[in-house]
Amino acid sequence: MKIGTERLLDGGYIAVRSGKIDPRRKTLVFLHGLAGSSSAWDRIAALGFSGFNTILLDLRGHGISHRYQAVDDYRIELIANDVIRVLRELHITQPIFVAHSFGCLIALTCVAQREFTSSKLILLSPGYPRPHSVLATVLDCLLKAAACIIRRTRVERQGGRVNYDKYPKNTDYNPRRMAADIHNTGGLVYLSCIRWALSADMTSLLSQLEGISVLLVHGKRDSVFPIRAAQKIKDRVRQSQLVTIDDGNHVLPLTHPEQLHAIITVFLAEEDFCEGVA
Template identity: 25%
Template structure:
């Protein structure tokens, strides 16, 4: 967390599964010029400590993980914040907004997941078949390559794989079991438009998830906007950080 300026609004960054707060390293300086910045590690990821890991023995749900984030926000006495998420982090932010809309000034959803297409459904089934058999890193590398297949996606793939090495096998399985509830929750998100300004930042090569986002933005006309980054895959903030930073900062400054 950066030095707090009471005159500045807050921006909270939420990483995806297998990542950590370190995936935002190319955003910190650009955002600190204009905002108070909060980086957090989701349970079991990055530097989330051992006490937290052992405290949560129950099944992971999107509600329980969103509650973790809210507890951090409340602990720091942050009344409300803009939330920036990537990949699975976009689902956690949307869940958080359902539960505590008063805490969410806006949602910036990069590489947003709003629908699991046929290929991603097959991936989930394969993962469920092999999650107790194969070392999780083999599965994770396979998933990363399918989601980010091109040569220009290599930096994103390697970053997420290196961060995933910090997970434990049991932790990976807990997170993977979240996929059991993902379809109904995404269906609800597609149907219900919240009264919260939302910017989707998607790579034009994010073939698994961009089509669904385009459809939702057409329907959620009151609050949703879409910015598509050229020559870019799933992890937009890593692959095209300057465009991502400029787009998001300008959006927040113009809206708020």
């Protein structure tokens, strides 16, 4: 599905799709999840958001964006820095990040830089990593080793985007969709991103959200990140609200695009938190 104009920005490394950008408007910046690409947003973006610019990015290593060679190239802060440079290049000063799953960590890291005036933040199906847990430590070692093996043996991948219309049964662990995602992105990128996501310091990132209105949307049937992850974020962020979807799973942008569009539209119309404080 064609959404806006396709461009390679940040020196040709990051693939971006957008319509004409009106500098008077705030800009919705859509950040996809692990092993996905900007095509995960096609069904929502096609519905349009009146009064807002819309930008869809392929994060580094995903979609049509550049694939780097090393595990360390996929640290969260490096992926976030790509996004920040793209927004600078497009002269975007008031981004509103709309992020899903892994993309939530990227959005939070971008906001923490305080380079832009972000009045709102939308997090869909967020997780809450525990970087110092025993499980995280064990997985960190295993994933780093596996990613290094893949790096030494892999064949250079050509970029692309998955057509999610081919996978109508989008359960959390739909084997056909997951295989397409991982094959399209590549094992090195997939494992490296998991490794660095496990080390994210959510407590520190959430502490940077003062004055920003935060919308959390979570499916009650999410088996990847149970709803308690979103509830924990809500408990830590005073100016946040949590909307749940009874029959929603983890891949909400694919399974509930119309419902998400309606929820996001209502949130965007609400008064900004910082403006509503007496």
